[in-house]
Amino acid sequence: MARIEFDNLGRWFDGGRRRTVLEGVSGVIEPGEFVVVIGRSGSGKSTLLNLLGGLDRPSAGSVRIDGDDLATLPDTALTALRRRRLGFIFQAYNLIPTLTVGDNLRLPLSLNRLPDHGVVADWLARVGLEGRERDWPDRLSGGEQQRVAVARALIHGPEVILADEPTGNLDLDNARRVVSLLDGLCREQGRTLVMVTHSREVVGLADRLLTIREGRLAPAEDAAA
Numbered sequence: 001m002a003r004i005e006f007d008n009l010g011r012w013f014d015g016g017r018r019r020t021v022l023e024g025v026s027g028v029i030e031p032g033e034f035v036v037v038i039g040r041s042g043s044g045k046s047t048l049l050n051l052l053g054g055l056d057r058p059s060a061g062s063v064r065i066d067g068d069d070l071a072t073l074p075d076t077a078l079t080a081l082r083r084r085r086l087g088f089i090f091q092a093y094n095l096i097p098t099l100t101v102g103d104n105l106r107l108p109l110s111l112n113r114l115p116d117h118g119v120v121a122d123w124l125a126r127v128g129l130e131g132r133e134r135d136w137p138d139r140l141s142g143g144e145q146q147r148v149a150v151a152r153a154l155i156h157g158p159e160v161i162l163a164d165e166p167t168g169n170l171d172l173d174n175a176r177r178v179v180s181l182l183d184g185l186c187r188e189q190g191r192t193l194v195m196v197t198h199s200r201e202v203v204g205l206a207d208r209l210l211t212i213r214e215g216r217l218a219p220a221e222d223a224a225a
């Protein structure tokens with residue numbers, strides 16, 4: 001299972017003047033942990049998540065997954081690692097609108113050369129959407145679309161799930177359902193879950209909290225402050 005180590009991570013953007021978004025962020029996420037990332041709007045949470053998932057490259061420092069530094073992996077190896085070992089969930093669901101629900105779920109299977117053999121139907125049942133395989137994503141409610149996105153993130157058996165405000169567009173009931181599904185499935189299968197959220201309720205479910213304050217990691221002892 002994947003161990004994520006990040007060391008002295010920095011990310012800045014050079015416009016007219018340099019804008020530092022993250023600085024000196026270090027830590028380790030152990031296999032099977034549920035880690036929640038919190039912090040004010042604009043503090044750098046999504047930036048950190050994108051760096052951990054290899055969707056963005058750091059300006060300084062490193063991210064290692066099982067010792068492999070993402071920055072030194074060739075693009076093809078990084079793509080393969082993201083595709084096989086990571087699953088992503090976003091606030092806006094990001095289902096492919098021109099594919100049915102079933103085909104959205106088949107995509108990570110075919111990208112990883114895994115057979116379907118009832119896997120899609122099985123995952124739809126797990127997220128409470130049995131029989132919706134032939135529906136188009138836009139015929140589903142927001143909560144249903146996000147549950148498809150949960151299934152799509154997990155269906156190929158990735159070791160790590162990275163979720164960026166997965167409940168940001170949902171009402172409270174749907175938010176609770178999506179989070180308990182994700183938490184339950186990840187725990188049942190020993191997957192690591194790293195979730196950015198503004199929800200205090202989600203914080204209570206997590207094993208550990210990372211608080212980002214103006215681009216830096218707050219010390220653990222005052223993380224809840």
Ligand SMILES: Nc1ncnc2c1ncn2[C@@H]1O[C@H](COP(=O)(O)OP(=O)(O)OP(=O)(O)O)[C@@H](O)[C@H]1O
Pocket residue numbers: 013019021039040041042043044045046047048
């Ligand atoms: N490509 C970019 N160029 C310039 N600035 C950027 C870029 N990407 C992000 N930023 C800036 O980095 C800061 C942190 O953004 P980030 O999305 O990580 O914050 P966040 O904590 O996830 O915020 P929110 O809770 O509002 O989603 C913001 O001020 C943002 O404008």
